[in-house]
Amino acid sequence: MRKAERSLGVVLFPAFDWAISPTHPEREERLLYTQDQLHEEGLFDVEGVREYKPDVATREDVERTHFCFPDVDAVTTRSHLVSAGGAIRAARLVMDKEAERAFALVRPPGHHAMKCVRGARGFCNVNIEAIMVEWLREHYGVRRVAIVDTDCHHGDGTQDIYWHDPDVLFISLHQDGRTIFPGTGFPIESGGPTARGRTINIPLPPGTGDQGVLTVMRELVLPLLAEFQPELVINSAGQDNHYTDPITDMKVSAQGYAELNALLNPDIAVLEGGYAIQGALPYVNLGICLAMAGMDYSALREPDYHAEALRQDERITAYVEELCRQMPRVYHDPPAAPENPRNGMREGDWWMRNKSIFYDTGGFQETQKEGLHLCGNCRGLLKIESQVDSLRCLGVEIPHGACTACQNLGHSIVEESQLKSAFRYVQLIDRVNKEYSRYGF
């Protein structure tokens, strides 16, 4: 009987009955061949490797993490709740020590979903990693977490959610935002005033291959993790860096992905993007499963793999090496972005920034005014005023460990907003009392 070196739980939920539209890249067929490959390989007969079904996330699980306007039901479908529930199940396996590692192979993905949700962005409605992390914090008292996003697109949603959270180190590797959706993810974006250096963006040139991402992992990411000392390492395992992906321009192979995962050695991996559903996903997903289980992945190859064609340009190698030299400074001594309404600026004892967010699936624009109360005694109260057309909404979050003053301030802002009825919908996330309430109709 074959045996895994480390036990691995795989939550495989292909959501065979859900799609955005029949020809959308994020569709029913997406995990079909992965499922075929894993089953044909007999992966779940390996001692220590088991398949689990997902939990279904509740409305409260979403409201703990996101401001959803008008409400959770309006911006999610059941498949989103199952996908987030899949991530939660994976986390539960690890926390309950049922498995040493867990991989949530679920869809749809979530890393473009921001703190405030008014629709779908880049195939994402709710952020399944963030929902999982906040669930872990509430149920298992986990505090320090590192999320390493290896999706080819910048994890702008996850970045937004943890922008002001000094206890989450968010590292995103991605194709340079000047060449791809969502157009963000530059080193200068390094976290809000109380969490500077806890967001690390690593833009990579189109054409970066195994060598480049492995260099980044070895020379940049691993030392930062060693420094940060998280309780848990989570991999936002997007697989669109693959050389066959139809919507990106990178050159990473299944071997590269497996090795990246072996180096990173995450406790939990959650599938994000990856749309080469035939030529890449079956092999990449198998590679990640094998790496997580500590099994041999050397015999794994895509059918059309040619090492020569995937060699990255020497200029990219040089660029990546330079990046690895310079980037640690962002963590240790983060440069402050110039103060302006877009990057954020001080207004009394609030740190304010204006955001403009485009929902590509719905085709509408949201404007946000985000304020962080600069408290000094705690992480600070967060409020977001969100506007789409003339519909204004307000989200207020009393963070973990908020001081009494910030708690009171949060409640009074919500109360006042109701009296003035300037907002159609108001949501309060009270993490101290674990109360999640919504007002409005």
Added chain:
Amino acid sequence: MYLGIDVGGTHTDAVALDLSGPGVEVVAACKVKTRHDDLLGSVNEALERILRGVDRKLVRRLNLSTTLSTNAIVEGRAEDVGVLVVPGPGMDPSEYMLCKDFHVLDGAMDHRGNETARLDKAQCSAALEACRRDGVRAFALVGKFSVRNPLHENTLRHWLCHTKDEKGCERADFVTLGHHLGGRLNYPRRVASAYFNCAVWRLYNQFADAVEASLGRMGLGHVRVNVLKADGGTMPLAYSRKMPVQSIFSGPAASVMGIIALCEIIHDSVILDIGGTTTDIAVFADGAPLLERAGIEIGSHPTLVRALKVKSIGVGGDSALSMIGDLVRVGPRRLGPSMAEGGRHPTLTDALNCRGLCEVGDLEASRRGVAAYAESHTISPEKLAAQAVEAAARTIHEETRSLVAEINDRPVYTIHELIEGKRIVPRKLYLMGGPAKAMRMPLFGCFQLASEAPEHFAVANAIGAALTRTTTDVELFADTQKHVMFLPGLGHHENIPASYNLENAKRDAMNHLLAHLADLKLASDAERAEITHASSFNMVEGMNTVGRNIRVKCQIKPGVERTLR
């Protein structure tokens, strides 16, 4: 008149059933000791005994369940097999090397059945030559994703035998092609199943020959013989000669079918077959037995052999009592028979005797044995016996609960299944086996569920064997972009138009299932045919739908022909 024989580890049970009236009547039943060195002798003896006073001309059918193949494998009497595998890229195939003549060949097929690397003829010939030099006469030829495209397996067979004929050839007496084992995905299991099918082929066929010969001698040459499978169905003897691996571990299936014949099972239920050394636990959902998701393990190798989901635990009448600290345990060890039956160590049966829950053998011997053991562990005999019975019931209860939990935790793949997903909540217990009646109340204490131990429970397995229907299943796979439709188990390939859809696939799968039944001369079971899975995926390239990937499974629903209720 139907006959049923279940050749078990200890006993060979047989029944003769009269189905001529409105009900089913047990005309004769017997138990004879199984002689492992002479299984045929045991079968013949059982037959002779149940046929006393029966008009042999009236016998129409004999259903047989045998441990022959299982024993051959367990005892290492299996034959040498040449295993040629074409694994392609993926997990290392050498980890499941099953035998000496195991050859890993170049070549690859992907998940859609595209050939992504060709076979190397010189390498294949060398491998076949090496097997021949070792005197191998049975070959298992297995490619990864061969159930999507059997090209490599068919080519290897052609290179081995220079014929497409199903029968053997000059260079091989028997060949198993992986895709003939069915359409399910699982390469290591396909390799193991093909290997075991070859390994027991010769022994099994010798036994089948002998059974046919002795039936002829007994004036039963006209009787149709079916062989039990582990999934709770039977297959015709002629068919079983090509698929002997399917006859493995059919014993528990006979018991479960027996319970179905004896009791009206409607709800979610638990079946406990409490034997001498083990208790077999089976679970029913809405009155239907659950199948193992993938297949059973043979000698610790997982296979594709479909089987009822049965969990076997080490608690039975002969399980030895032991103590760890103040804790009384039952099993999993067996140290010979109960003291009531001349053994030297107290067992669960002895404890049940002491509690007055049964009267097996020498009651005084049970009492003496339990008292002596209790004294050596400074506990009162009453307490020892009570706690032993309680421990046995508790273990069975806990193991059943964990089995049900595991079943309820089974992966599902659609939102519909997940949201509407049925949870199994057992409402009733069905008990069989020697200690069934004695354990009824103690088990009720743990489960708090209504329980029933049917009449005839001692030979329920033979009754189950006699009444079990013939089942078969087929899987269809279609790819409209490649214009192919394929039924791996039947080796049937067909070209299809781009317009082929799920409805066409369901109809074709059904038609092929029924045609296959007709080949087996079983057309009458058609009304039990059902589609068990049907899915169709749009395949998209760029923004265009380029075809559909369709999967359909159908089967003849397992069950019994008539019941005794």
